[in-house]
Amino acid sequence: MKILVVDDDPIFCELISAELAACGFKEVHAVNSGAAAISSVRESSNPFECILLDIDMPGMDGIELCRLLRAEPSTTGLPIVMVTARSEIESVDKAFAAGATDYLTKPIDRRELQGRMTMASGMARERAARKAVLVQNTSTNTLPFEEPFQLQIDLSCMDYLALQNYVLKLGAMRMFSYIAIAFQVINARQLYQTLDNSGFRDTMSDVAEVIAEALVINDAIVSYVGSGFFVALAKRIPEVSVEEIANQIEMKLQTLNDWYSDLDQMPVLVKIGSPGARGIVNLSAATEILDTALQNTKESTTVLGGYSPENSKCI
Amino acid sequence: MVDNSGNTSDAGEMNQVLRQLRAKFVSSCQERMEVLSAATKDLRVDTENPDALARVRRECHKIAGLAGSIGFAAVGDLAEDIDIKLKQKQVVWAGVEPRVQELMARLRDMAN
Numbered sequence: 001m002k003i004l005v006v007d008d009d010p011i012f013c014e015l016i017s018a019e020l021a022a023c024g025f026k027e028v029h030a031v032n033s034g035a036a037a038i039s040s041v042r043e044s045s046n047p048f049e050c051i052l053l054d055i056d057m058p059g060m061d062g063i064e065l066c067r068l069l070r071a072e073p074s075t076t077g078l079p080i081v082m083v084t085a086r087s088e089i090e091s092v093d094k095a096f097a098a099g100a101t102d103y104l105t106k107p108i109d110r111r112e113l114q115g116r117m118t119m120a121s122g123m124a125r126e127r128a129a130r131k132a133v134l135v136q137n138t139s140t141n142t143l144p145f146e147e148p149f150q151l152q153i154d155l156s157c158m159d160y161l162a163l164q165n166y167v168l169k170l171g172a173m174r175m176f177s178y179i180a181i182a183f184q185v186i187n188a189r190q191l192y193q194t195l196d197n198s199g200f201r202d203t204m205s206d207v208a209e210v211i212a213e214a215l216v217i218n219d220a221i222v223s224y225v226g227s228g229f230f231v232a233l234a235k236r237i238p239e240v241s242v243e244e245i246a247n248q249i250e251m252k253l254q255t256l257n258d259w260y261s262d263l264d265q266m267p268v269l270v271k272i273g274s275p276g277a278r279g280i281v282n283l284s285a286a287t288e289i290l291d292t293a294l295q296n297t298k299e300s301t302t303v304l305g306g307y308s309p310e311n312s313k314c315i
Numbered sequence: 316m317v318d319n320s321g322n323t324s325d326a327g328e329m330n331q332v333l334r335q336l337r338a339k340f341v342s343s344c345q346e347r348m349e350v351l352s353a354a355t356k357d358l359r360v361d362t363e364n365p366d367a368l369a370r371v372r373r374e375c376h377k378i379a380g381l382a383g384s385i386g387f388a389a390v391g392d393l394a395e396d397i398d399i400k401l402k403q404k405q406v407v408w409a410g411v412e413p414r415v416q417e418l419m420a421r422l423r424d425m426a427n
Contacts, residue, residue, distance in 0.1 A: 011339050012381050018332040019384075056376055085380045087399040107383030107391055 001121050002046060005030040006037040006065065007054040007083065016052065016083070016108060023114045025121075034060030038068060047074045049124040050117075053100075055084040055091050063091065063098050070099035077127050077150055079120035083108075092169055097221070101162040103169065123161060143197045145189065148226045152205040156212040156221060163223040163233060167286050172278065175286045179240060179275040180293035181232045183211055186269050186303065188228020194266065204228075206256055207268055214248040215240070229297065231290050236277065246272050246304060253305040269305040273297030336385050344426040348419050350374045355415060362408040371415060372401040378418075390425070393418050 003025055007013050013030035020028050029048070031037050034057065041048060051069060055062040062082060069075045082095040082103040092103050101123065104116045143149060148160035158166065167175065185191065185207055192200050208222045211232055215222075218234035225231055234240060249270065257267035273296035276289045351374055357367035375394040383391025397414050400406050 009377050009381060011336055011343065012377075012384070014332075014339075015336050015381065015384055018329065018336070022329050054380075056373075058373070085376055085398060086395060087376065087379070087402045106380035107388075 001025055001049045001124055002027045003029070004037060004040060004048045004051045006032075006034065006052070006057070006062070008032050008057040009054075012054075012106075016113075019108055019110055019113055020117065022110065023117055025117055033057065034062075034065040034068070037065055038072070041069065041072055041075050044074075049078065049128070050120045051075065051078055051080045052083050053080060053095075055082055055088045055095060063094050066095055066100050067098040079123040081116055081120055093166075096158065096162065096166045096169070099158075101159060102165045119161070123159075143200065144226075145192045146226045148224050149201065149204075151208045151222070151224050152201060153209045153212065153222075156216075157208055158221050158223050160223045160225050160231070163221060163231065164287050164290065166221075167233065167290060170286060172286050175278045175289060177236050178233055178289070179236050179277045180289045181215070181234065181240070181242070181245070181275045182225075182273045182290075182293035182297040183207070183230040183232070184271045184273075184297045185228035185230075186271050187266065190266060191228075191268065199265075203260075203265075203268060204230075207270060210249055210252040210256065213252065214245045225294065229294055231293055233290075240275060242272065242274060246302060250304045250306075257306055267305055269303055271297055271300050272302050272304060273300045333385055337387070340381060340385060340387065341425050344422040347374055347378060348422040348426065351415060351419050351422075355412070355419075358408050358412070368401060368408070372398055375401070375415075375418070387425075390418070390421050393421065 003020060005013055005016055005020075005028055007016070007030070010030075010032055013032065017028045017030055020026075029040060029044075031040055037051075037053075053062040053065055057065075060068075062084075066080055066082070069078075069080065079101045080099060082092060082100045083106060084092060084095075084103060085106045089105070092100075095103065102116055102119060104112055150159050151157040170178065185204070188204075191203055195203060204224055208224060208230060211230060212220055212222045215232050215234045217238060218236075218240055220232040220234035222230055222232045249272065253268060253270060260267055273293055276292035276296060278286070278289055351371060354367040354370040354374075357364050358371070361367075375398040379391050379395035379398050381391070382388070382394060393414065397411055397418065400411050400414075
């Protein structure tokens with residue numbers, strides 16, 4: 001795996017390169033500024049597969065650099081691991097919002113580095129495999145139905161693995177300030193079977209955008225889980241009314257479905273579940289809130305998008 | 316030589332790299348101390364000088380990230396404590412200056 005390390009301290013760059021080599025990752029290129037990182041990415045004939053960014057750098061900081069790298073064609077979907085001192089831990093929220101997929105803390109602990117890099121390596125391999133399949137045949141459905149993929153909307157969306165990392169980072173106490181609401185496109189399989197890769201991805205991205213807009217005042221982050229399921233992580237305050245969100249989504253889906261109808265595409269029908277939330281005293285893993293929200297959606301009977309017996313054949 | 320489990324089959328190679336990095340860090344101590352010393356002088360004139368406070372914090376931040384990773388845990392912890400206090404504006408300069416002086420003394424010892 002070809003790795004780009006960005007840190008303004010040359011000695012730290014040498015250290016992390018050596019630690020990465022000790023973990024089995026020997027192809028490491030290190031630079032000392034955001035500008036040098038952008039140049040390296042643009043000029044490299046053999047693309048990078050993972051990037052490690054220091055958050056606190058003079059000039060362009062790691063968060064701004066992360067945002068710029070997400071806009072670069074060759075790095076848009078790469079695992080980006082933020083490297084941060086404990087004093088900067090609060091900045092990790094901003095880094096995730098800018099597109100980071102994970103983070104690790106300084107001083108470097110080799111076991112932690114190994115764990116994070118193993119995860120990043122898995123993401124990079126999966127991305128490369130999907131890309132290869134898509135290049136081979138863009139007209140058929142080679143995107144696995146059950147698996148998550150990156151949505152094509154703005155930065156209010158997050159890769160599902162990154163969302164899980166983010167929730168773990170928030171930890172049990174801070175998760176009290178958040179709720180998770182899940183959604184299911186109940187005719188996703190039919191859409192998957194009738195649309196090509198890009199059509200299915202676009203449709204799921206449209207749905208994500210509708211969800212993100214309905215939850216915008218709660219700063220929601222939307223993630224596609226796979227199999228037509230979405231999870232939105234939203235701030236608990238201002239209080240979230242599921243009924244109000246459902247009304248907003250219903251209205252937006254009607255507009256979207258009218259447009260799909262003009263394109264001879266079947267409508268999207270969306271179920272919304274009751275929110276998952278954590279109590280202050282809860283010993284379970286922070287990510288359980290995501291599983292709870294997904295389970296609530298499976299049990300929900302509220303269907304949005306103009307559901308009627310007529311279009312029930314879409315399901 | 317590195318196997319797939321991530322364990323170095325030649326731990327000596329990593330030790331060698333760490334020795335080199337420690338030596339580089341030690342030889343950088345004088346320069347780091349001078350950065351802290353210059354900022355400290357500025358803060359004696361104006362204890363709220365934002366530029367000087369930022370220079371102290373930046374240097375401590377860099378030391379905190381590096382020193383603890385290469386086996387200088389005490390220096391790393393001290394620098395991290397200053398970094399966090401300045402970042403969170405927990406104390407005024409007078410409250411953090413003794414810690415900075417202590418860090419400078421440790422850096423001086425290492426440089427000598």
